[in-house]
Amino acid sequence: MGVVLIPLLVGALVAVGLGVFGKVHDPQLFSINIAGFSGPGYVKSWLGTLAAALAIGQVLSALVMYGKFPGVTAPTWIGPVHVWSGRLAVLASIPVAVHCLYALGFQDFDTRVLAHSLFGCFFYGAFTAKMLLLSRKGVPGWALPVVGGLVFAALIGIWLTSSLWFFSNNEIKF
Template identity: 40%
Template sequence: MSLLTDVFAVSRRNLIAVPVLFAGTAVALALGLAGTHLWPGTQPLPTWGFSAPQSFKAYLSSAVLVLIAGQLLTAVWIYRFHAPRPVRVFHRLSGALAFLLSLPVAFYCLYSFGFQYGTGTTARVMAHSVAGVVFYGAFVSKMLTLRIGRAPGWLLPVLGGLVFTSFVLAWLLAAFWWFRTVGFAR
């Protein structure tokens, strides 16, 4: 009877993941739909001293990439080795800064180019669009998981890994591609 109770308890705990994952999926779908139907815009966006909006996005998203790499390192430190309070504070502050810096990049991507898929869209651009919306969906799910006291132990590392992986993929398919194609000129 104890085994049956343990299995049921684990299953109930894993059920907590369902609404969290649903919320993240809803955010990703909403962004994809907005990028498909509401954008791209027709007004030019400011370049903030860069030669093109793509240069602005490439450099800003590279700064986010550095912060997200720091997020990964501090998360492992916190999760595996019970890091001291200053590391946890740095993790939160750098995560907030990474998220805030990612917002103009996302806006420029959705507003300037929209969510691109289908005929005539390259695989690179389509994969970038998917990775971008998955990043924000996974981020929402991760933040919700942090607020749920009884979330299953596997959920936070999986979502954190998805946040990291989706951003790195989006960066590789856009910023890295831009730097390789155009160069590092501002």
């Protein structure tokens, strides 16, 4: 059990640490802008959408690797696709998370914003736990799918409370 408990505790510390830092630090005037986008909200929403789409690819490739699609044999390339889609999803999320953490901090002025802040902290904590579990020997077979599912659920929660909300309240453009 310790083989799972320690990564989970470290992940919990990361999640709580991000939340505390986001709440106590003074948000700075800081903006994420990428050429070709009409503003920071669009950059963040499209990067979040890219991360969510790659996360869906993660789930599908994991289901293929674990033999959960009857009659589908995992091709040899599915493992590298799974790894790289995960790397790219996290890479797409980093500029968004940095902007949210430093420019906005942990906010709770309404339910959607509070949920978004909680999902964001939980995502990086669960991601940390998953990465630590991947590098450990003797991890029970259930642990990676469960923690991976939590990472996925948190990222989709982030997307629902940010990108989907933004696109629902603004014209969809770049």
